[in-house]
Amino acid sequence: AQTVTQSQPEMSVQEAETVTLSCTYDTSESDYYLFWYKQPPSRQMILVIRQEAYKQQNATENRFSVNFQKAAKSFSLKISDSQLGDAAMYFCAYDTVYGNTPLVFGKGTRLSVIA
Amino acid sequence: EAGVAQSPRYKIIEKRQSVAFWCNPISGHATLYWYQQILGQGPKLLIQFQNNGVVDDSQLPKDRFSAERLKGVDSTLKIQPAKLEDSAVYLCASSFSETSVLYEQYFGPGTRLTVT
Numbered sequence: 692a693q694t695v696t697q698s699q700p701e702m703s704v705q706e707a708e709t710v711t712l713s714c715t716y717d718t719s720e721s722d723y724y725l726f727w728y729k730q731p732p733s734r735q736m737i738l739v740i741r742q743e744a745y746k747q748q749n750a751t752e753n754r755f756s757v758n759f760q761k762a763a764k765s766f767s768l769k770i771s772d773s774q775l776g777d778a779a780m781y782f783c784a785y786d787t788v789y790g791n792t793p794l795v796f797g798k799g800t801r802l803s804v805i806a
Numbered sequence: 807e808a809g810v811a812q813s814p815r816y817k818i819i820e821k822r823q824s825v826a827f828w829c830n831p832i833s834g835h836a837t838l839y840w841y842q843q844i845l846g847q848g849p850k851l852l853i854q855f856q857n858n859g860v861v862d863d864s865q866l867p868k869d870r871f872s873a874e875r876l877k878g879v880d881s882t883l884k885i886q887p888a889k890l891e892d893s894a895v896y897l898c899a900s901s902f903s904e905t906s907v908l909y910e911q912y913f914g915p916g917t918r919l920t921v922t
Contacts, residue, residue: 695848734915734916734918735913735914736849736899736913782848791861791909793841793862794911796848796849796850797848798846798847799846799847
């Protein structure tokens with residue numbers, strides 16, 4: 692079974708600075724998808740960024756980018772120019788390539804942004 | 807496009823009582839998921855529907871939890887009788903359905919259940 696591990700329960704960053712959240716995973720599959728989700732206090736899960744395992748290029752979405760190291764099974768999220776609105780729980784998640792399968796989540800990292 | 811709707815947003819019950827949650831997925835989404843998110847943990851799948859059929863309910867505590875999706879649209883999740891350890895956020899998600907094609911899961915706002 693696939694597992695996702697987030698080893699940082701809490702992180703903090705100064706506004707406008709850069710922070711990196713870590714995630715490792717375990718799978719025997721060669722193709723899969725990885726995600727970072729943001730969950731603010733409203734509890735709504737919001738997709739931040741997605742990475743296809745067969746793509747070597749790291750995904751980027753505006754201020755959010757990932758460092759995907761397939762051999763090391765590592766998938767970190769970098770947030771640049773941090774904003775107060777980035778404060779939330781961040782979850783790393785795994786999905787198969789088969790479609791219509793449930794996501795496997797890590798335990799999450801709580802990010803605080805200091806003004 | 808309207809998002810995934812869930813109700814109620816909050817519910818407080820005493821142990822051994824029953825409770826029901828409702829989810830209305832995005833129109834046209836054939837796949838519906840119920841996740842349980844215990845405080846300090848990531849969401850974990852309880853049950854997955856494809857239209858009105860169950861795809862995966864292996865993690866559903868069937869002695870107390872039940873779920874249905876009538877007519878392949880709305881879904882209800884019921885707990886009877888509730889235990890203290892059922893205190894959690896219950897998230898509903900939906901996605902378009904097609905095998906071997908990744909479609910994003912869209913999440914509802916969740917229901918926070920407190921069992922006292």
